[in-house]
Amino acid sequence: MSNLAVVIPHEELGRFLAQSVLEMFSTMFASGVTLGIGDRIDDLPPCHGLSAIVGLGGSVRGSVVFQCSSGAAGRFTELMTGEAPGPGDQLVKDGVGEIGNILAGGLKKQLDSTGVNVSISIPTVVEGKPHQVSATGNTPWTVLRFTSEGEPILAAARIVHA
């Protein structure tokens, strides 16, 4: 079993992830964000808001994770639906799940273009203060940290061969 990082180097995966984030923010939220090439870390930091987790399948195994604060999640949901969500509104979790889905879809599109056959799962959303998303194995995460309206956002991906 080989590590896909050899085929898709960290920098390239970071670029794919960044492209997906930029397309999503510019199209859905009409806002730009400034991104670097991303960090490479073994464990995701604890999250104090919501996490959307989307599994990757096909010829690879992996995950795409999107994390943001509850405040940012509410704002994104309002931008998507045009309606301000109420306290504890289920739509906020649904909105974060959809963001994770679109982010994973964007990454999948770019991986497909390199000949890597990828399928994506239905998103899972976790909410808790704090929680930590972990994965088995020793493949590091490629992580992008950025802000939107001052709120910290994290997008991450981790991919290995099936």
Add this chain to the structure above:
Amino acid sequence: MNLNVLLVDDSAVMRKMIARALKEGGLAIGEIVEADNGKNGVIQAKYREKDLSLILSDINMPEMGGIDFVREVRKIPFLIRTPVIMITTEARVETIATAKDAGANGYITKPFTSERIREKVLEVFKELGVKECPISRS
């Protein structure tokens, strides 16, 4: 002519987003009916078959996905030629071809804009020879 639309997507946020985009895109929208998976979409389609003028569906959904949903819709007599547009993150050429074989008329990838939805709806209506243009007169 107002378009009565069936929206099929497992995400409530996405259904609201698509409904908003349809209205903001300047299309003459009548009633919007929602379903959270293909199975419930088929139930709604059978119940409202004569009234539906447009169907928009996701592909990747639990219970019944969008491809099987379109296949089932095309078995319903009044919906054999009703425009069906897939709105999904699945952008692979093979998936698009499978959706078309199943009976879909058009394809929009997420993320999308109101303009993109409007363009695709008008394009599909034109391709299918629907004479009355579903543009809002208000």
